[in-house]
Amino acid sequence: MRNIYRGFRSLRRNLARTTVILLILGLVACLSLAMLAVERGVSSRVAEVEATVGTLIDVRPAGAIGPGPDGELLPLELVDDLALLDGVADVVPLLVARTADPSRPGSGEPMQGGPRFGSFTLGVEPDRPLSVPGGGTVEIVSGRSLEPGDAGRAVVVVGALLASERGLAVGSTVEFAGRDFEVVGIHESESRMGRSAVFMPLDTAVEVLGLGGLTQVTVRVTSIGEVDAVREAILAAWGETVDVVAQKDSFAGRFEETLGNLRATSRIGLLLSLIAAGAVVFGTMFLVVRERSREIGILKAIGAGRRDIALQFGAEAVALSLIGALIGVILLGLIGPSVASAVVSLAGQSAPAVGPGGGPAGAGLPGGGMPGAQMFMARQGVGVLLGSLDITVTWALAACAAAGGVALGLIGGLVPALAAANLKPAEVIRGE
Amino acid sequence: MNDRVAIRVERLSKEFTFGGQRVQALREVSFSVETGTMVSVVGPSGSGKTTLVNVLGGLDSPTAGEVWVEGRPIHVLREADLTEFRRRRVGFVFQAYNLIPGFSALENVGLPLEFDGTPRRRREERARECLELVGLPPSRHRHTAARLSGGEQQRVAVARALANDPAFILADEPTGNLDSANSDIIVNLLASLAREQGKTVVMVTHDRSLAARAERVFEMVDGRIL
Numbered sequence A: 001m002r003n004i005y006r007g008f009r010s011l012r013r014n015l016a017r018t019t020v021i022l023l024i025l026g027l028v029a030c031l032s033l034a035m036l037a038v039e040r041g042v043s044s045r046v047a048e049v050e051a052t053v054g055t056l057i058d059v060r061p062a063g064a065i066g067p068g069p070d071g072e073l074l075p076l077e078l079v080d081d082l083a084l085l086d087g088v089a090d091v092v093p094l095l096v097a098r099t100a101d102p103s104r105p106g107s108g109e110p111m112q113g114g115p116r117f118g119s120f121t122l123g124v125e126p127d128r129p130l131s132v133p134g135g136g137t138v139e140i141v142s143g144r145s146l147e148p149g150d151a152g153r154a155v156v157v158v159g160a161l162l163a164s165e166r167g168l169a170v171g172s173t174v175e176f177a178g179r180d181f182e183v184v185g186i187h188e189s190e191s192r193m194g195r196s197a198v199f200m201p202l203d204t205a206v207e208v209l210g211l212g213g214l215t216q217v218t219v220r221v222t223s224i225g226e227v228d229a230v231r232e233a234i235l236a237a238w239g240e241t242v243d244v245v246a247q248k249d250s251f252a253g254r255f256e257e258t259l260g261n262l263r264a265t266s267r268i269g270l271l272l273s274l275i276a277a278g279a280v281v282f283g284t285m286f287l288v289v290r291e292r293s294r295e296i297g298i299l300k301a302i303g304a305g306r307r308d309i310a311l312q313f314g315a316e317a318v319a320l321s322l323i324g325a326l327i328g329v330i331l332l333g334l335i336g337p338s339v340a341s342a343v344v345s346l347a348g349q350s351a352p353a354v355g356p357g358g359g360p361a362g363a364g365l366p367g368g369g370m371p372g373a374q375m376f377m378a379r380q381g382v383g384v385l386l387g388s389l390d391i392t393v394t395w396a397l398a399a400c401a402a403a404g405g406v407a408l409g410l411i412g413g414l415v416p417a418l419a420a421a422n423l424k425p426a427e428v429i430r431g432e
Numbered sequence B: 001m002n003d004r005v006a007i008r009v010e011r012l013s014k015e016f017t018f019g020g021q022r023v024q025a026l027r028e029v030s031f032s033v034e035t036g037t038m039v040s041v042v043g044p045s046g047s048g049k050t051t052l053v054n055v056l057g058g059l060d061s062p063t064a065g066e067v068w069v070e071g072r073p074i075h076v077l078r079e080a081d082l083t084e085f086r087r088r089r090v091g092f093v094f095q096a097y098n099l100i101p102g103f104s105a106l107e108n109v110g111l112p113l114e115f116d117g118t119p120r121r122r123r124e125e126r127a128r129e130c131l132e133l134v135g136l137p138p139s140r141h142r143h144t145a146a147r148l149s150g151g152e153q154q155r156v157a158v159a160r161a162l163a164n165d166p167a168f169i170l171a172d173e174p175t176g177n178l179d180s181a182n183s184d185i186i187v188n189l190l191a192s193l194a195r196e197q198g199k200t201v202v203m204v205t206h207d208r209s210l211a212a213r214a215e216r217v218f219e220m221v222d223g224r225i226l
Helices: A002-010 A015-052 A078-083 A160-166 A192-196 A202-209 A224-238 A251-291 A293-301 A306-350 A359-363 A372-380 A382-388 A395-421 A425-430 B049-056 B079-089 B105-115 B120-133 B150-162 B180-197
Strands: A056-061 A088-098 A120-124 A139-143 A155-159 A173-176 A179-188 A198-201 A216-221 A242-246 B005-018 B021-034 B038-042 B064-069 B090-093 B168-172 B200-204 B216-221
Touching: A002 A306, A015 A251, A015 A306, A015 A395, A056 A224, A078 A088, A078 A216, A078 A224, A088 A202, A120 A202, A155 A160, A155 A173, A155 A192, A160 A179, A160 A192, A198 A202, A216 A224, A224 A242, A251 A293, A251 A306, A251 A395, A293 A306, A293 A425, A293 B079, A306 A395, A425 B049, B005 B049, B005 B200, B021 B049, B021 B064, B021 B200, B038 B049, B038 B180, B049 B064, B049 B168, B049 B200, B079 B090, B090 B150, B105 B120, B105 B150, B120 B150, B150 B168, B150 B180, B168 B180, B180 B200
Parallel strands: A120 A198, A155 A179, B038 B200, B038 B216, B090 B168, B168 B200
Antiparallel strands: A056 A216, A056 A242, A088 A120, A088 A216, A139 A179, A155 A198, A173 A179, B005 B021, B005 B064
16 A cells, blocks of 8 residues: 555655646646546437437338328328338327418318427327327326227317417317317427427227328337338338438438448547547656666665555556546536537538428428427437537546546556566666 | 675676776675674776675676675575565665655655555654764654755764665765765764664765774775775
8 A cells, every 4th residue: 555655645756746647647637537427418319310210111101291181191091011020019090280370271180279280280190199299209298198998088288388378278179070078188398399289099090080091100110120021021012102212221221321420530539539538648657767767667666565665656557647637527517518509510510411391301300200309309419419419527537537447547558567676676776 | 694794795796888888897706794894895987896896785796706695695686586585685885875856864764664565653763862862853754855955965864774674784885975974874873873773884975084983894996895
């Protein structure tokens, strides 16, 4: 322990030099930790994207462009047929109808006291969580969501914006296509369109809207490796009447690729900064051993063994890199948000171009059945997705920095410490 | 072997390379020193005095010949055994004091005891004893080397050499950086260690008047004892 104490204490010998080296190490450590945080954040996002959209396949009527029923519909029996295919884990039917626009005759069913024109009515299976196309997550703020027992019933869950505009509350009655609907819940979501959306049981929607089919079916495959096989099977069976889009190949895949590149870049940055930190520790300790070689000879003359010398200089290297790592943690606390902002900006510049109604975003709108986060990402880009990237100092990150500092000190200081231990006392005292 | 013989050197030679040149530092040197005596080694620079002390203290290994200390063959000991030998049996005093910067006088004197695993309390106690023995006032015990005069630093160096109660004191030009008054103090101290505590002292010096205080004087020239 005394050897280790002497190693820590030796840092005070040349305070000016130690301070400069610690600042350099702190900056490098800060960069390493930032890269680590980015890598973790991006990996988490990639995992989310893979888990949520990587195994989804959208099936839509051939030639369908918009979200609403602007052409042929998918037959209701398709849901059961798709469920029988090998590798299919789940099949989610969806019927989307655009609410009437008074200025455009025949654009949809009017709703007395109901939704504004241009918003959407969604027929969904009542036993599934509600998902608002293009609007992020759905949160029930009043009443309840749809339930399995609602199948066939005239009940709706309406968006908060719509409820506010129309003065609707849980228990209110609205007329839709000549039929009264009970409002059983009010939901809130992230987008304006979502806040106006109306959910009703799928079979009720089919009956009320009188469309007799579905606008989209989303197939969830058991694993990402099965996606291509299932897509081929769907095309083989219904290829002439449907369009099939595997979401891993569409915009989600492209964003995943961008995130993957960012993750690879952060890993390379992490590796390079660790190498730089190791080089700083190694160089410093090598210099220290050269400077103090005579002292090492004296210590050996008065009874220090090789182990004593190796421990003292090894401890000095560990102390140096440990303190450097902790300075890095402090610096990260100060500049972490700026680093996050820079990373998001960089990612935003490298992300695929998106825009309302066109490109990937347009292709995925309401009929896409995408979870809210992915739609949000699609509309506003990777930069926005990473806007939630968290580069803040946590106890876990500080512990990681401390462990890394110790490891780096051991690795970077090993060779100089062993060199010190192996110095021949007579030679260094003689001044060779 | 005579029990009184502390050091026996037979046909000791040492060669090394220094500044790219091959140096024959010792040439078949032979002598013996009895326990509890003080000997001095004099000679011009480069005559091999320091090399002789280094080999006697196990800091350097001979190229040829034998070195026996207290009946132990130093010339064949392994590094670990040499470390043990230096730690327990030898105390070194160097010309340039060579105290550890930033450490107090007490800590410097306690260093050899640290390597020996002596507990802190006992270490401090022994360091105080040694510092009192060399005449450093207690008020100076906690001063770092940089705040002590040259004479005081060399006293601390002698105290450090005594910390482990060694049988041998090897002093290489201990007065080289001191004025005459302080030189007298240090040489008298070394002589008293031999006389009163029975330690065997080998002192290298270029000052013949100081060398004369020893019981025996070895004069070295070109690696040989005359």
